[in-house]
Amino acid sequence: MTVYFFFLLSCSGDSPPSSPNETDSKTQTEDPMGTDTAMVLEECILEDVGTQTPFEIQDTTLYSSDLFMSSCSSGEGSGDSDRAYRWTSPKDGFFKFSTEGSSFDTVLTLYEDGDCSAEQITCNDDMAEGIYQSEIRRLVAQGETFLVVVDSYEEGERGDFSLSISTAEQYCEDGLDNDEDGLSDCEDDDCLSIAPNCQGIECPSETITSVPFSFEGTTSGDSVIGYATCGDGGGRAPDATFSFLAPYDGLFRFHTIGSSFDTLLSVRSDYCTGEEIACDDDMGGELTSWVELQLEEGQTVVLIVDGWGGDEGDFSLSVEGVEQDCEDGIDNDNDLLIDCDDSDCLSIECVTGGSWPDDWTILEEDMLTEVNLRRSEGAYCDQDYYPPVPPLESNNYLQLSARLHSHDMSVQDYFEHTGLDGRSPHERIRDAGFQGAAPTGENISGGYSTAAESVEGLMNSPGHCRNIMDPEYTVVGMGYAYTPDSHFGHYWTQNFGGSH
Secondary structure, three states, X not given: OOOEEEEEEOXXXXXXXXXXXXXXXXXXXXXXXXXXXXXXXXXXXXXXXXXXXXXXXXXXOOOOOOOOXXXXXXXXXXXXXXXXXXXXXXXXXXXXXXOOOOOOOEEEEEEEOOOOOOOEEEEEOOOEOOEOXXXXXXXXXXXXXXXXXXXXXXXXXXXXXXXXXXXXXOOOOOOOOXXXXXXXXXXXXXXXXXXXXXXXXXXXXXXXXXXXXXXXXXXXXXXXXXXXXXXXXXXXXXXXXXXXXXXXXXXXXXXXXXXOOOEEEEEEEOOOOOOEEEEEOOOOEOOEOEEEEEEOOOOEEEEEEEEHHHOOOEEEEEEEEEOOOOOOOOOOOOOOOXXXXXXXXXXXXXHHOOOOOHHHHHHHHHHHHHHHHHHHHOEEEOOEEEOOOOOOEEOHHHHHHHHHHHHHHHHHOOOOOOOOOOOOHHHHHHHOXXXXXXXXXXXXXXXXXXXHHHHHHHHOOHHHHHHHHOOOOOEEEEEEEEOOOOOOOEEEEEEEEOOO
16 A cells, blocks of 8 residues: 655745746746737836946836835735836945835835846835835845836825935944945944944843743834845844853754744844844744854854744744764753753764665665656646756755654654654754755655655655645755565655755
């Protein structure tokens, strides 16, 4: 008897793999309206401004079309007529996009890739309370291209506007002139609206005094630091800030599991406007955040708990040490557990008591070959055609989570995505050390003795087939285990991720 199931996890802003008949631009293979793509792009890209920086323009939306729907516009509407500009960053840096000086209540939105069908990255309605023009600040890599779209908050609002793009002061407590305009820190107007220290706001507002540490609180009021590099940046949500001094050299885990809303968690060096060294949206699962960082004794970082899409509410913040060396006989994270007795030591050796069998490894390699063959050929998943997509690369962390789940199912004789310890696929993937991009997903199958048979069975199941053919997945881990007296004998797990 052979049974297989399908499971997929998605993050804020992500969707499960959609069929090519849906309007998701990432998977659509043909235009159901028969429109010419080049014509659509020409209609909505009004001006390609290249790498001009600074860039300033006075324009109007009075005679343009309503082509974009920003999540910052009122309700379910799309504002009113809008104007779009394609801009490419000339260098790595911190940039400010602003509609200051416009004649109406603007909404400013950045879209990916300079393509009208691309997804929204972030948006802003009002740069401050009572100021109805918009501002976005963002750390940008050289060569990144965006559509910069000026829209309105409500239908019926249109008129003359100003749009500017310029470098901006990013670190407002370092004594340096980061944007080379002759002004540093609070002397620079750039810092007046974004730096708590320049506004007389205490930041960080809390201090973490021990490890492990847990804190429960509520985010409310205005955004203090609103330009994180993950999620939508957090600029529309209030935040909470914490200072942490590493008590020893080691790996530390910071997470918001238990929070009541969709959190963002960013970490900055030294002070609130310091360099961002880590950022996460949903790795904690259930829309919570999870970051692991190697820190030196005495190193200071600032933790910022923020919200995605303007979310706010009750949150939990936890700080934990992580056991790193699982064979040294030392309690590295001071939790009174040593080596394999510590749940941090999630390894083949600690879980199985030995090494992974060579013949199982060969079968896993065969499965990767079979999956990439199917991806290279394209496939029908039920009635939906998926075109050829690039091959998946093997990821060590996903392989570890896949192997341990196959081993657990075979030894404990069950067949489910949720382990007997209650962990979901996403939690198992995260606990194995995976910190790549979303989405994450999983296929499992049982009873097949060869990789070819297992993959054939998965491809004949629409849900599994879509996982295998999903272009959003770029990395995978394969896990095979065999226990002769178990129900299925042969157990296979495929764990997918968005990037290494």
